[in-house]
Amino acid sequence: MVDVELIASGIPGMDELIGGLPEGELIIVAGGPGTGKTMLSAGFIYWGAVKYGQRGVYVSLSEDRETFMRNMRAVGYDFEKLEERGLFKFLDLLTLMETGTAELLKLIISETTSFKAQRLVVDSLTAIAQGVSNPRELRVFLHSLLSRIMRELNCTAILIEEVPFGEKGIGHGFEEFVASAVIVLEKDMIDDKFMRRIRIEKLRGSPVTNNRACFTLRSGFEVFPPYRHQKIENPKSLRPPRDPPNRYSTGIEDLDLHLGGYPKGSTALLEIDPRITRDQYRIITWPHSAGFLQKGRPIITIPGMGSNLRDVNAFYEAYAVTEEQRRISRHFLAASSIGHNPPQNIIPYDPNEGADAFISKLEDAAESLLKECGKPPLITVSMDSMEFNYGDEGTLKIVARLSAWTRRNEGLSLLVDKLTFPEISKRLASIATIHLKLTRKHGCLLLYGVKPRTTLYAVKLETEEGYYQTRLIPII
CATH class of the missing domain: 3.40.50.300 (P-loop containing nucleotide triphosphate hydrolases)
Structure with a gap:
């Protein structure tokens, strides 16, 4: 097994499930529309700052800053406060899509380096791929991201990928091999009830006993590891809720x-x-x-x-x-x-x-x-x-x-x-x-x-x- 250090993601339930994420490595978060990719990735940045004081950069190629902040506030992620504390930076690069991957990469490296970021999210590789004609450009982008940001700065990066409806494969067939972790988010049904599932396809540096779990987006991203009974020594009595009327x-x-x-x-x-x-x-x-x-x-x-x-x-x-x-x-x-x-x-x-x-x-x-x-x-x-x-x-x-x-x-x-x-x-x-x-x-x-x-x-x-x-x- 490759010797890879793990860092706590900080996301509720995630570290209990898998032990953490590979530090200074590339992580792919993939899934169909509406599966929670942005929320997981934002949670990685948010909890890294709140719990561990780590600086994070969120690079968006799909939505502007105002929309992102509004959506995050709705689930309790106060990124404005983190900006004030110097722990978060949002990069809206949607208007720079036409400049090509080289310019995008140059700006991402420059901003991440100057900010001394320890966590990075690029949302998304799918959007970048739509602006290139040669798959080789994507490979260069990934390898440059790995060597210049993650390996040199020891910055852990999440790269978001969209999986179209009906597709089972992820992305372009090569990023899975470059990444140290691949996380897939899915929707499912149980007896006509809507359910969400996280699936760990790959995690370098740590054996995964349970590679599937349920999760919710109720108040941000929260994973529910397999239930384990917790015993209290000398427990107190229950504080019963009030009876509803009648x-x-x-x-x-x-x-x-x-x-x-x-x-x-x-x-x-x-x-x-x-x-x-x-x-x-x-x-x-x-x-x-x-x-x-x-x-x-x-x-x-x-x-x-x-x-x-x-x-x-x-x-x-x-x-x-x-x-x-x-x-x-x-x-x-x-x-x-x-x-x-x-x-x-x-x-x-x-x-x-x-x-x-x-x-x-x-x-x-x-x-x-x-x-x-x-x-x-x-x-x-x-x-x-x-x-x-x-x-x-x-x-x-x-x-x-x-x-x-x-x-x-x-x-x-x-x-x-x-x-x-x-x-x-x-x-x-x-x-x-x-x-x-x-x-x-x-x-x-x-x-x-x-x-x-x-x-x-x-x-x-x-x-x-x-x-x-x-x-x-x-x-x-």
């Missing part, structure tokens, strides 16, 4: 914002991609329960197959659930998994007694909590345990009675379905008032609404405040 909060502020909360008396369905692990989907389900408890509302949970007291305690510890809050919690566990003398808030059940006996226990627990707290409980049911223990008919009977009780008492039920039994899953979708789907692409957790329809959101878990905070970032 509705229940989801326990996740971003989800409330986009969904509007849950109508009282509703049954919500969270459909889980089978590839998603229990630790992953809990960052959606557990805030629901923690939010209810923080507001003095009771909860009932029926965990998934194989759950035991350790899982219950893991929830308590993760969200710093108090003894008072535990007192208004009820957790149904298979009798075979808990042994003798379980805690008072654990309700053992025996599947052999049948669905009617389970319904009776569930309704008794709900009525008892309603009477004690004066508020209906959130009832969270992992459908795999119901389906395995009670079959199609028993499961649908339990769900029907649960939904009726919830509607009658203006409570909230959350059905968590891992698609173990597809026929039952179809029936659940017709019963639910709210229908969400949690899936995964390139290791990124993605959530979206089926009923009501929403855009696609990347799911992140933030821990900086000392407690677990689930964030949803729109993919736009």
Whole structure:
């Protein structure tokens, strides 16, 4: 492997994905129209200045300074401030296109050298290519850029290339071999939802374990590396968002914002991609329960197959659930998994007694909590345990009675379905008032609404405040 030093790009999520970009080398950023090439490249300059104090030059052959600044301000990139601090220079060379590549190169080298730039973007090679008749001129331009700017000044340069619709190859067939990194940006769809993908075609100096990831242009360029659970030692309790008017909060502020909360008396369905692990989907389900408890509302949970007291305690510890809050919690566990003398808030059940006996226990627990707290409980049911223990008919009977009780008492039920039994899953979708789907692409957790329809959101878990905070970032 060639010995190449990497520098941090500074772009949120990018360095976590690939470790950085080759320092003092050429990087190709390619993609079709509207894929985010300008935003990625501008982010490279912007974050290099903001985080590391590195000077950057943006050479534009496609848009003027005013348009560039306006577009960047819209996503929070304040390049005017960086200009004032002497960290950024914008070169509008659109009017110099007819002078030829030699003059363009001369001006770029002169400005980059005098500014002592450490980062450079040329937008774009495609525009330069349109002004030359001989491909040799492009090769000379690239090699001169490499030797005069990057190698001598140790300046890292991004060269933007447009990939026409329907084309798979990049550029003119030689720049990929000269570049030390090739990054391709793409658009895609997931279940009719718009998605963006970054693909690392080449990265000299570093092995790339994950060469694909989702990204967004929501507030500038942000990459979503494969999800990794972050553990907090001695976490604080959740700070629950306020309930939307006449509705229940989801326990996740971003989800409330986009969904509007849950109508009282509703049954919500969270459909889980089978590839998603229990630790992953809990960052959606557990805030629901923690939010209810923080507001003095009771909860009932029926965990998934194989759950035991350790899982219950893991929830308590993760969200710093108090003894008072535990007192208004009820957790149904298979009798075979808990042994003798379980805690008072654990309700053992025996599947052999049948669905009617389970319904009776569930309704008794709900009525008892309603009477004690004066508020209906959130009832969270992992459908795999119901389906395995009670079959199609028993499961649908339990769900029907649960939904009726919830509607009658203006409570909230959350059905968590891992698609173990597809026929039952179809029936659940017709019963639910709210229908969400949690899936995964390139290791990124993605959530979206089926009923009501929403855009696609990347799911992140933030821990900086000392407690677990689930964030949803729109993919736009």
